[in-house]
Amino acid sequence: MLKGVIVILLFQLLGETLVALLQSPVPGPVAGMILLWLALAIKGGPSKDLSVVSHNLIQYLSLFFLPAGVGLFFLPPELHQYLPALISAMVAGTLVAMLLSGWLLKSLARSPDSTQTRTQVRNPARNPADQ
Amino acid sequence: MDAIRGLLPHNFLPDNFLQSNSLPSNPLLWLLLTLACYQAALWLYQRCGRRAIVHPIATSAPFIALLLWLSDIPYRDYVAANQLLYFLLGPTTVALAIPLYQEFHHIRKLALPVLLTVLLGSAVAALSAVGIAWLVGANRLVLLSLAPKSVTTPIAIGIAENIGALPTLTTGVVVFTGVIGTLLSPLVFYLLQLRDMRLQGVLLGLNAHGIGTARSFEIHPTAGAFATLSMGLTGIFSALTLPYAVRLF
Incomplete structure (x- = not known):
């Protein structure tokens, strides 16, 4: 467990340092994710320990957004007049964007070179940690 | 505080305990309440067969907001008490590299459709939200704060600061969008007859970032x-383009 935590925190630190050096708009954790992905590609896969820690963290991804979500109920009073605009933008805007991007994705993925791979999705995953 | 006292049995806590105000001002109480509410919401979600409509964030966030309002705790104190959860968002983002690596052989086969959809879809996500809010009559600050609505929180906060939006409003908007996108996803998949789970994942990551990814x-x-892939690409693409796009308006 601890080994996995050390690897993840190390790559987050690497990512944040790299982003600070390059003055990039990409956040440190995302840079850390890319660096860890590269390291896994070079090393040829995660250790059992790293897989377990990663799985446990991802399982609670939604929870980590909860404090920020509560904030929407405590907007500064001067923004209350814009609540109808905010809510309609979030609800209708998301529905429109999902339908458009879904339609686009479905049309693009229907091209011949990607349909033949569709049957392979049910194959057992390459890594035993998936089962 | 009186509201909480009212919920407890008579003489449940010694009088001086409440008078000293030590319980509601203890940050541990609010971290514990967040975890307990989420666990209860998760239980409800599992009992309802993981239907999107009872997503644990959609049920626990209003409940916690109500508790804060009843006990007169300022939101910023609640945020301070839950720093641990904010912090864990970073390592969890890094941890997404592992499934991304393990499933990469699937991703490579769909790389081009996914890339094109994310490029166009992230622009549509920002434009549709800003456009609708503009029609309904929002001011510039609200419009700017809505632009990164489908981008995962850490990236969205960075974008909000860059384009002069209100980061606290953006954070709330982002989480609410993630919940709405997840709630709407069964309807969207039905309307489009989208049954390929790979494509469902792309849409959820693109429009509902981390919450859609968890789903x-x-x-x-x-x-x-x-x-994970489409969430990451949407975030990186929006971080690179939105600061320039807002200068056009």
């Missing part, structure tokens, strides 16, 4: 990996 991992690890 995708419940569908299947492969869907989760696709959601």
Whole structure:
């Protein structure tokens, strides 16, 4: 467990340092994710320990957004007049964007070179940690 | 505080305990309440067969807001008490590299459709939200704060600061969008007759960022990996383009 935590925190630190050096708009954790992905590609896969820690963290991804979500109920009073605009933008805007991007994705993925791979999705995953 | 006292049995706590105000001002109480509310919401979600409509964030966030309002705790104190959860968002983002690596052989086969959809879809996500809010009559600050609505929180906060939006409003908007996108996803998949879980993952990651990605991992690890990819690409693409796009308006 601890080994996995050390690897993840190390790559987050690497990512944040790299982003600070390059003055990039990409956040440190995302840079850390890319660096860890590269390291896994070079090393040829995660250790059992790293897989377990990663799985446990991802399982609670939604929870980590909860404090920020509560904030929407405590907007500064001067923004209350814009609540109808905010809510309609979030609800209708998301529905429109999902339908458009879904339609686009479905049309693009229907091209011949990607349909033949569709049957392979049910194959057992390459890594035993998936089962 | 009186509201909480009213919920407890008579003489449940010694009088001086409440008078000293030590319980509601203890940050541990609010971290514990967040975890307990989420656990209860998760239980409800599982009991209802993981239907999107009872997503644990959609049920626990209003409940916690009500508790804060009843006990007169300022939101900023609540945020301070839950720093641990904010912090864990960073390592969890890094941890997404593992499923992304393990499922990469699936992703490579769909790389071009996913890339094109994310490029166009992230622009549509920002434009549709800003356009609708502009029609309904929002001011510039609100419009700017809505632009990164489908981008995962850490990236969205960075974008909000860059374009002069209100980061606290953006954070709330982002989480609410993630919940709405997840709630709407069964309807969207039905309307489009979209049954390929890889494509479902892409849509959830693109429009509902981390919350949609968490939902995708419940569908299947492969869907989760696709959601991770499209969430990451949407975030990076928006971080690179939005600061320039807002200068046009």
